[in-house]
Amino acid sequence: MPAALDILSILLILANLCLLGSSRLATCIRAVALQAVILGAAALIANRGELDARVIVIAVASTLIKAGALPWLLRRAIRESGAVREVEPFIGFTASLLWGVGLLGACLLIGARLSPHAAQGSGLLLTVALFTTATGLMVIVSRRKAVTQVLGYLAMENGIYAFGMAFAIQEPLLVEMGVLLDVFVAVFVMGIAINNISREFDHIDTDRLTALKD
Amino acid sequence: MTLFLTALAVMVAGGAAAWMAGRRPWASVLGASAGAIGAAVALVVATEAALSGRVSELRLAWPLPFGSFHVGFDGLSAFFAAVTALVCGLAAVYGVAYLKPHAARRSLGPTWFAFNLLTASMLVVLVARDAVLFLVAWELMSLTSFFLVMFDGERPETISAGWTYLVATHLGTAFLLALFVLLGRDAADMDFGRLQAVSPDTAAVCFVLALVGFGTKAGFVPLHVWLPRAHPAAPSHVSAVMSGVMIKTGIYGLLRVVTFLGPPEPWWGWTLVAVGAVSGVLGVLLALAQHDLKRLLAYHSVENIGIIALGLGLGLVGLATGNAALAVLGTLGGLLHVLNHAVFKSLLFFGAGAVLHATGTRDLERMGGLIHRMGTTGASFLVGAAAISGLPPLNGFVSEFLIYVGAFGWLADHPGSGAAGLPAIVAILALAMIGGLAAACFAKAFGVAFLGEPRSDAAAGAHECPAGMRLPMVALAALCMAIGLLGALALPAAIPAAAVILPGLDIAGACARAREWLWHLGGAFGLLVALAAVLAAVRRRLLAHRTVTAAVTWDCGYAAPTARMQYTASSFAAPLLNSFRLLLRPEARVHAPEGLFPDGASLHTQLDDPFEHRVFAPLFRRVRHLAARLHWLQAGPSQLYVLYVAVAMLALLLWTLGAGR
Amino acid sequence: MLWLLLLIPTAAGFAAMGLRNPAALRRTLLPAAAAAHTALTAMCWAVRPEPVLNGWLGLDELSLLVLSITSGLFLAAAIYATGYLRREPPRKTDFQDGGLFTDAPEARFVACLLLFLATMTLVTLSRHLGLLWVGVEATTLASAPLIYFHRHHRSLEATWKYLLICSVGIALALQGNFFLAVAAKGSREVHLTVEHLQAHAGQLDPVWLKAAFLFLLVGYGTKMGLAPMHTWLPDAHSEAPSVVSALLSGALLNCAFLGILRVHALMGAAGLGEFSGQLLTGFGLLSMAVAAVFIIEQADYKRLLAYSSVEHMGILALGAGVGGLAGMGAMLHMVNHSLAKGMLFLLAGNILAVYRTKTALQVRGLLQTLPVTGPLWVAGFLAIAGSPPFGLFVSELVILKGALQQGQTAVAIGYLLLLGVAFAAMARIVLRMAYGSPAGIAVDPERSRGAWAVVPPMALGAAVLALGLCLPEWLQSALTEAAAAAGVR
């Protein structure tokens, strides 16, 4: 049932656009969490053939972490630093959306170049995975808060994970190790860093983080 | 060969020991004596090899990529090595007394280590037969000399001078890297035996690379800018070594590389002649404008390198056109001038050092009348000044004579040769102008520094330098006269070298002829000296029983002349510089007397090196501005940095996949 | 044996984390573990250990080379760090804005150092690209706390940038691994082990392979410090304690380079060597250029060193990209650069301790103030600038010859030009620091820390000098084999 995968892909795209377009941190966090859920589902569907414990565990675990632990931790960081709940972008939301569409186009092009060579898997999901990664990068680049940068990073992560789904890569441990490690980075290390930042600067804007330059 | 290497080892070991000794009083003596002894042995070995022209080689395994410790003597190496060893040995002797005043303030051990290492590395450069070894020794030479230039590194101007020198020599080395790698591109290792230019075009490229790379060290205009800044900054015995012999390694390298390039094109010679003419004339003009004694001497090194280039250029033209007479005379003249310049330039720098030692200043305008207090120094400086001005009966004229005769003879043999005669004419014209200007310049330098009345208390209170410094000067002065009178005996040392440079050319006859002419010249010189002696005797006899009284200088009725009424160096040089003002744009700060009762009046001419101030300084400034304008790249925000990553990624993807690569 | 290599630092690390005091024991633990690690590495030269973990962990010439560099440098750094920890007071005033700040707990510092070593060892040992990726990721985690040792806002900022940028890069590298896996889908039951991929390089799908290479190049290139992904490097190096900077520049960057080389070798085996080579060369030249731009008139001497690292990473990439003789040159250059740069950073630490400033213009008369560190500083500059008789001269010469032999004249010209510019700019700064009179500068020489501080850099300097004076046959052949293992032909 690739149709289901396609639907999920569309949802993923929407989540991305929402992430780009929304002005409130809370919404963004939800969008990323939503992506995580979608991907969990996608994982189960993609490997429906050989649905063994390993796949399930991984899917559930990562979903729980990314949709549960992360949002909680980020909200906490925001609360502690008492920061404004706005996203404070460098690029306006409409502009970001337009950019997002542009990125989507680029990803379509790349995906189109790649998918014919793909042994199996969904071409659309491939494109969407790339697009999600690109969206993550875009958010990192175009938003001011450290929290939003973490969000963007998570989005990238989701994109890569989605890619893993798209091709149901069997390489033992590759996907899992990767995703879990990255999530670990995002959650704990960056979380810690953010807390330090909020302690040191009593806010989590990054525009004060520009003392070091030439 | 082994003896030679042992001498070098002794030198370096002694230097290291001196370093260990540090501040102890005998450290300086230890280092210097090691240097002097090593140099003496090297001198003997090299002279023997130069005269015999025998080829001896020694190859030791050296585990470096395509490198081997391969050294050897042939005429060319031996000739240059002999000159180098001579000057370095005397400089070591001179240095002990010269550095003594500094001993209280600082440890001299490291200085002597650097000095001996400089000598050793120069000699290795001259005997190296492997490109890697050559480059290593070459850079070692540059670095050690750099450290010596930074001897008193507290002064900001020394630092900037040192920087200029370091950068210049390093960029020069970059050209040499390219040169040697290009020559050895297809060879497994970079032994000199295997270096060759694969095609005529490569040969041309290599020649240009060599001209730039070695020219930077030799100080060809416009690559000379480091020279007048670095040489004065160094201690005087180091200046002597740098000006006298180190820049000659550039000449040596150029000649050595030319032997790899196969039969030369005529335009190589023409280029060299042109470079030589420009360097010679501009060098002496800029020297004329200097009032810092050591800076003036440094510019004269540029001039004399120009003369050498003229000779060797004519030699190359002769080689390319198969004209043995021109080739031999030009080459021999150039080589002999290498020797002569080494002798009188180090003599002059020793003299300048003695003056600096005695008066504490390098500014001509604050000297005067030194000859009364520093007789020996004055006399030897006068000899050096006359020699560098190419005046008979001293050695400077001998080498210029050979070059002149080469050019004249070539012209005389080719009437109606048209444009082909241009190199010869350029050489003649350049030599003629250089002769007049150099004489004027050294009349100024010697006259203002040593003659007349002292212009400052420092000059008035000057004292003769210790014997350790006088001895080398006297020796060199004697050598100036000896080579002048007996040039024919010095010539054979250069003939094997010439044979290396001029392969496939029957030079025996031309050499014999040149030698015969030098005998004639020596005869004429002898006559001149004899005449002078006789006349002096006559004068003495005539004045013997007559009243010889002393009075004040006749100043046209003015009874009480003061030192400040003397003609200054600025005024002396002003008219000559003015006739070249279009070329040089000298700055004259005139404060003319005005009003019925004028107060002070002054004239000060000064001349900034046009190449430094109009070419290199702006270039470097522009690069700095460009870099400064790009600093926003690293402006701080992490978003920007991630953007770089993202853009790079996306661009690469689109470039590769989008274009279907 | 391989397990030991991994276990020793890990165990020591956790032990250090565990025992809060006595400090003395912990401080002996650090050099002891380092020494043991080095000894093991040395033994690996004698007897090449068998791969373990069904071929996921193994040791070929390339990994052995990188491992040796890392281990040796770490030993020097460990000794230096011991002295450093002895001297460093827990609370001090920030000399830039005068605020008080503390250091991270020493136990954590030592532990992270040891874990850092463990992770780098993992990178060098892993024959499986996924595992290698894990190792690189782990190095980020282990080194981030090290950069945030001095707890003031600048170092925090540096840490944040380091984390963010490197994580993004690493994520891209993971993406690249996935692409690789997809490319390998053609051949049944994929294994991302080096041997397996090399063996089946023929069946790999070229388009996916190229894409994978791009991702991995950018990803690991970020960690390696290739322009334009180098941006974290100067900040991290200038804010981290000097001993950490030395490890980052001298060891970490090589590990990232190792990652790139593995893929480059694969590309070569798949017949795409030219494609990857051109990319490497391009990034190399770009890095050299960017580094030169920022070296000119650089005000902060630790940033200066960091940019010079960018420049030399560019040289490595260029050498590997050009291939042929230059590949061997690049290997040699990797060794030389690590030694020289480690030396320089350790010395920079001494200077910083005495002059209490990172602004080059406020440092004058080094040669007089610090009679040992000063001369070493000048020597280190000459070494890093590639003058004989130091090793970098040889390696740069080899790379140049390689470039010309491959007929890459334009590359050679650019290479020489950029080297010259960097030299001139660096000389200007270093000379001003070394010479001049220290009058009017507040220095407290009692803060210079005796043998602990000067012996390690001196040893490193001696090593660079030795490599410049003679390069034994066995080492030359080892380097050549390493280059071959890196697929540089």
Add this chain to the structure above:
Amino acid sequence: MTTASVSNVLLALLLAPLLSGVINRVKAVFAGRTGQPLLQPYHDLAKLLRKGAVYSRTTSWVFRLGPVAGLAAAAACLTILPIGGVPAPLAFPGDLLLLAYLMGLMRFVTITAALDTGSAFEGMGASREAWYSMLAEPALILGLAALAVHTRSVSLSGMLDGLARGELAGPGGPLLVLVAGAFAIVLLAENARIPVDDPTTHLELTMIHEVMVLDHGGVDFGFIQYAAGLKLWVFSGLLTGVLLPPLTGWWPLDCAVGIALILAVAAAVGVVESVMARLKLARVPQLLVAASVLSVLALALVLR
């Protein structure tokens, strides 16, 4: 032949002072004065050589070296200067350069001697001397080069032989005229004659050569005067050698002709001094550069 050469040198030594006498006579005649006797210079020399000396306290042995070395250099020139087609006793390839540089030596010692007095005037004279000679030297040497090409010889003696008879009418004529012009100008400049310098001026500020020797007296001054005579002789010989090569093969006659020509040149100088005014200092360089241009033209002519 050697007897001829030696006799040439001896005659030169004997007759050199006569030249200035001739010049003065000619000037006197032009001025309508009786003027001094022809042999006056000899009397002056004799008187100077009989005098004692007064030296400035500022001066050193350099000051005393000047006249001696100068005279020696001038005398040495005679030994390489052929007169009337008779080769010089010391003739060898390249001797023409020795000639030029001996003149340089003479100048150098004079200048240093002048600077030794520490007087502003003599310093000024020295500066100007150096300036002019720097401009005159290329003219002389390039002119010699032109002759060398024309005569296929790099030795003065060989050269003057090489100048075939009646050249002035022949193809080489223009060349010779150009070179002669250049040499004439150089002669006037080097010997401090009008229009370049005025030996008889009474204002030190305007002197060049004379002001340099202000402090010399007695024997030294005698040497200087004698050396000046010799110098004039040498240049005149050079000039006549170019202009009018020997006529007969019989050397006594040739020598006689040669010497007569030299005296004629002196007379010509006298005429020039009588009819011309002295040039402004700033104009002199143009004159000298003009001389160099003439030489270059000659060279171009012969190389064409």
